[in-house]
Amino acid sequence: MSNRLVNILVPVISVILGLLVGAIVMLVSGYDPVAGYAALWNGIFGDAYAIGETIRQITPYLLAGLSVAFAFRTGLFNIGVEGQLLVGWFAASYVGIAFDLPMYIHLPFAIIAAALAGAAWGFIPGLLKAKLQVHEVIVTIMMNYIALHTTNALIKVVSDGGDNTGTINASASLKSAFFESITDYSRLHYGIFIALAMVLLMWFILEKTTTGYELKAVGFNKHASEYAGMNVNKNIILSMVISGAFAGLAGAMEALGTFQYANVKGGFTGIGFDGIAVALLGANSPLGVIFGAVLFGSLKYGALNMPNEAGIPVEIVSIVIAIIIFFVACGYVIRYFLEKANKKKEAK
Amino acid sequence: MDYIIEMLGIRKEFGTFVANDNITLQLKKGEIHALLGENGAGKSTLMNVLFGLYQPEAGEIKVKGKTVKVTDPNVANDLGIGMVHQHFMLVENFTVTENIILGNELTKAGIVNIKDAAKKIQKLSEMYGLNVDPNAKIEDISVGMQQRVEILKTLYRGADILIFDEPTASLTPQEINELIQIMKRLIQEGKSIILITHKLKEIMDVSDRVTVIRKGEGIGTVVTAETNPNELASLMVGRQVEFKTVKSEANPTDDTLVIKDLVVTDYRGIDKVKGLNLTVRKGEILGIAGIDGNGQSELIEAITGLRKSKSGSVTINGINVTNKKPRKITESGVGHIPQDRHKHGLVLDFSIGHNIALQTYYQDPISKNGIMNYSKVSELAQKIINDFDVRTQGEHTPARALSGGNQQKAIIGREVIRDPELLIAALPTRGLDVGAIEFIHQRLIEQRDNGKAVLLLSFELDEVMNVSDRIAVIYDGQIIDTLLPKETSEQELGLLMAGQKVNSNISTQGETTHVE
Numbered sequence: 001m002s003n004r005l006v007n008i009l010v011p012v013i014s015v016i017l018g019l020l021v022g023a024i025v026m027l028v029s030g031y032d033p034v035a036g037y038a039a040l041w042n043g044i045f046g047d048a049y050a051i052g053e054t055i056r057q058i059t060p061y062l063l064a065g066l067s068v069a070f071a072f073r074t075g076l077f078n079i080g081v082e083g084q085l086l087v088g089w090f091a092a093s094y095v096g097i098a099f100d101l102p103m104y105i106h107l108p109f110a111i112i113a114a115a116l117a118g119a120a121w122g123f124i125p126g127l128l129k130a131k132l133q134v135h136e137v138i139v140t141i142m143m144n145y146i147a148l149h150t151t152n153a154l155i156k157v158v159s160d161g162g163d164n165t166g167t168i169n170a171s172a173s174l175k176s177a178f179f180e181s182i183t184d185y186s187r188l189h190y191g192i193f194i195a196l197a198m199v200l201l202m203w204f205i206l207e208k209t210t211t212g213y214e215l216k217a218v219g220f221n222k223h224a225s226e227y228a229g230m231n232v233n234k235n236i237i238l239s240m241v242i243s244g245a246f247a248g249l250a251g252a253m254e255a256l257g258t259f260q261y262a263n264v265k266g267g268f269t270g271i272g273f274d275g276i277a278v279a280l281l282g283a284n285s286p287l288g289v290i291f292g293a294v295l296f297g298s299l300k301y302g303a304l305n306m307p308n309e310a311g312i313p314v315e316i317v318s319i320v321i322a323i324i325i326f327f328v329a330c331g332y333v334i335r336y337f338l339e340k341a342n343k344k345k346e347a348k
Numbered sequence: 349m350d351y352i353i354e355m356l357g358i359r360k361e362f363g364t365f366v367a368n369d370n371i372t373l374q375l376k377k378g379e380i381h382a383l384l385g386e387n388g389a390g391k392s393t394l395m396n397v398l399f400g401l402y403q404p405e406a407g408e409i410k411v412k413g414k415t416v417k418v419t420d421p422n423v424a425n426d427l428g429i430g431m432v433h434q435h436f437m438l439v440e441n442f443t444v445t446e447n448i449i450l451g452n453e454l455t456k457a458g459i460v461n462i463k464d465a466a467k468k469i470q471k472l473s474e475m476y477g478l479n480v481d482p483n484a485k486i487e488d489i490s491v492g493m494q495q496r497v498e499i500l501k502t503l504y505r506g507a508d509i510l511i512f513d514e515p516t517a518s519l520t521p522q523e524i525n526e527l528i529q530i531m532k533r534l535i536q537e538g539k540s541i542i543l544i545t546h547k548l549k550e551i552m553d554v555s556d557r558v559t560v561i562r563k564g565e566g567i568g569t570v571v572t573a574e575t576n577p578n579e580l581a582s583l584m585v586g587r588q589v590e591f592k593t594v595k596s597e598a599n600p601t602d603d604t605l606v607i608k609d610l611v612v613t614d615y616r617g618i619d620k621v622k623g624l625n626l627t628v629r630k631g632e633i634l635g636i637a638g639i640d641g642n643g644q645s646e647l648i649e650a651i652t653g654l655r656k657s658k659s660g661s662v663t664i665n666g667i668n669v670t671n672k673k674p675r676k677i678t679e680s681g682v683g684h685i686p687q688d689r690h691k692h693g694l695v696l697d698f699s700i701g702h703n704i705a706l707q708t709y710y711q712d713p714i715s716k717n718g719i720m721n722y723s724k725v726s727e728l729a730q731k732i733i734n735d736f737d738v739r740t741q742g743e744h745t746p747a748r749a750l751s752g753g754n755q756q757k758a759i760i761g762r763e764v765i766r767d768p769e770l771l772i773a774a775l776p777t778r779g780l781d782v783g784a785i786e787f788i789h790q791r792l793i794e795q796r797d798n799g800k801a802v803l804l805l806s807f808e809l810d811e812v813m814n815v816s817d818r819i820a821v822i823y824d825g826q827i828i829d830t831l832l833p834k835e836t837s838e839q840e841l842g843l844l845m846a847g848q849k850v851n852s853n854i855s856t857q858g859e860t861t862h863v864e
Contacts (some may be wrong), residue, residue, distance in 0.1 A: 110582060112586075184544075208719055209718050209719055209720060210709055210710050210715045210718050210720055211718060213705070213709050213715075213720055215703070216698070216711075217698065220696070220697040220698060221694075221695045221696065222697045223692050224691065224692050224695050224706070226654065226674065227652075227686060227692040227693070228675075228706045228707055229673065229674045229675025229678055229707070230675075238445070329517065
């Protein structure tokens with residue numbers, strides 16, 4: 001078995017195993033797994049609307065996954081994607097509402113504002129890590145709470161005590177009449193192109209630039225990097241800033257694309273935390289993040305259809321989805337068995 | 349039965365690569381049996397087979413005459429085989445006792461019985477003359493002591509057969525002597541020892557018989573008393589080896605590196621370099637001899653910019669580089685082969701090619717306007733791999749996968765190819781075999797012959813004596829004497845290294861010599 005075949009087989013077998021165990025859970029709970037999975041399938045690919053909504057759901061996952069993966073590649077664990085996303089969401093909404101500019105200025109302005117807000121939110125833990133050796137995990141977790149309640153308060157200020165900023169100006173919107181027309185008025189927006197461009201950008205930074213070379217070197221071995229004359233602290237901060245900017249862009253997708261506003265939230269969106277899983281599923285590589293985001297986005301969105309169409313309770317659906325992802329994450333176990341089987345064959 | 353362990357016709361493959369081929373090793377009870385081979389010859393693989401970490405493709409293992417299958421290290425433990433690893437596996441902030449009983453705790457009603465364990469360890473320690481304090485913390489004791497803790501660990505678990513993997517790699521000459529005594533004591537008490545090493549001197553000093561392997565193949569077993577270092581070396585590498593490094597007279601000219609009254613503190617803020625003066629000239633190799641811990645590391649780190657100095661100055665070709673950033677110093681013409689190649693020398697998870705760009709990645713032509721030109725990296729990597737005989741499957745192989753000698757050759761290639769005015773080589777041959785050592789020494793001499801200055805730091809007296817044109821002895825953070833190799837002896841150097849200034853001040857060659 002060639003390496004390539006193993007690389008393709010592993011995720012396929014993982015997904016099949018996950019589906020099987022998920023089916024057992026549904027059976028044991030007294031529901032029809034065939035109907036359940038049919039509903040899941042329809043929820044993802046059933047019609048043009050479903051496909052549009054699925055891709056819409058994938059968009060922020062792509063950016064959140066990139067954010068986590070980028071930090072990982074440079075040896076940092078950014079759990080603060082959620083907070084960086086929230087400040088990006090608010091910044092994009094605010095710019096979208098407060099200004100009245102031609103679209104070619106307004107839209108980039110709103111997007112960049114979101115990236116900058118996320119970058120600023122990533123800069124703080126980066127600075128603390130570089131200068132004072134405070135662990136970024138602790139700081140980013142706390143920054144999430146600060147982001148949640150600060151943006152809630154700011155939304156109230158902006159809306160004179162309301163819980164919604166109101167809809168952004170059309171000149172800052174990512175809405176796509178074209179996508180609406182071909183997907184039966186789903187909320188699919190042009191943000192998907194931005195997300196894919198960012199995948200390319202991450203690959204370019206890491207694989208083609210001296211900055212990427214430095215970031216990876218620092219991530220692998222701080223001491224050798226210092227010995228080679230690199231500025232380790234600068235690279236730690238830079239890594240968190242870029243990671244935060246990706247997360248901020250994920251917020252912009254929600255603000256300018258899906259929702260067209262920012263609203264007061266009772267809790268986290270979860271996209272930032274799911275971004276950790278997306279990045280890990282994709283082995284922190286740009287291409288892998290696409291795979292992770294597609295899997296996560298599809299399952300998350302398609303699952304919404306399972307209670308409606310197959311009458312399976314939301315709780316069971318959550319378990320089934322979690323099991324599928326669990327098996328994909330355990331891919332290395334399957335790889336291990338594949339390689340073992342491989343060896344036996346060769347020995348004969 | 350004559351033999352306590354027999355490994356007969358062992359073959360171990362990794363994919364298409366044959367790591368061990370038809371190797372036979374027979375250990376007699378009560379002997380010290382050396383296993384000799386170059387780096388990457390397959391010594392560790394063979395021992396891992398014996399220790400149950402790998403399963404051999406062919407061959408048989410007998411313990412006390414009975415054929416056994418060592419399926420995992422626990423089986424090896426039960427058979428009385430214990431391993432003293434090269435890299436100690438100790439918990440730094442645990443005591444000696446806690447480390448030794450780890451995984452094998454004596455308990456009384458579910459509570460670990462440290463006291464009885466400590467007594468047992470004390471007894472073992474006395475029995476074998478190890479002189480270890482069971483209640484000392486690992487972080488507080490010397491490397492030599494830590495190794496004894498590893499030895500105690502195997503004894504505590506009832507090992508009769510001890511495997512020592514490169515035990516002297518990190519020891520000072522004194523500690524090596526003590527270790528040899530300990531090994532002899534172990535034999536007296538009825539243990540048997542397999543000693544993995546590529547140091548011929550130790551083999552001659554301590555072993556009874558030697559089994560030689562070369563490129564994975566068993567070459568044969570010889571009785572130590574009937575052989576000599578030359579024969580062993582040629583058996584090991586398959587050709588004649590020069591022990592005396594051949595070199596012409598040095599022609600030193602202008603001063604390159606001038607250090608004046610340098611004071612450097614360690615991480616705790618304690619002075620380690622105490623007003624040191626040193627000069628290295630173009631066209632000479634200056635060797636720094638001394639026992640580890642006398643300020644050598646701090647000195648090198650201060651010269652290369654990795655550590656700030658408290659006072660004093662460092663100039664290179666007349667340019668003051670005191671407390672400048674590492675890159676600034678590198679760019680003023682310094683090449684540095686660091687003491688710890690894994691920590692400072694390489695990014696182990698990078699490919700060997702990427703590592704070769706580590707010092708020049710930001711310069712034309714390796715990169716332009718912040719964009720890497722990886723085909724130029726490839727070119728450079730290929731050149732270094734060829735010119736410096738780096739044995740690797742290719743430039744894309746992770747640095748981690750190379751043997752120590754080849755990692756070191758890659759580092760030396762990277763530093764030498766920039767043609768630095770000053771080459772600092774800190775323990776450049778640590779843990780390497782004679783073939784690689786010979787190669788590296790020649791490269792250092794070549795730099796010197798090209799009119800460059802070379803600063804060599806070494807804990808091995810042989811190396812300092814052989815390679816240097818002048819020897820500076822460091823003791824307690826100062827250079828206490830500077831000598832010419834042909835006018836001194838190992839005895840004199842040994843005394844100086846221990847801080848005993850001899851009256852006959854041989855030659856200082858314009859050096860400001862500091863005497864306490």
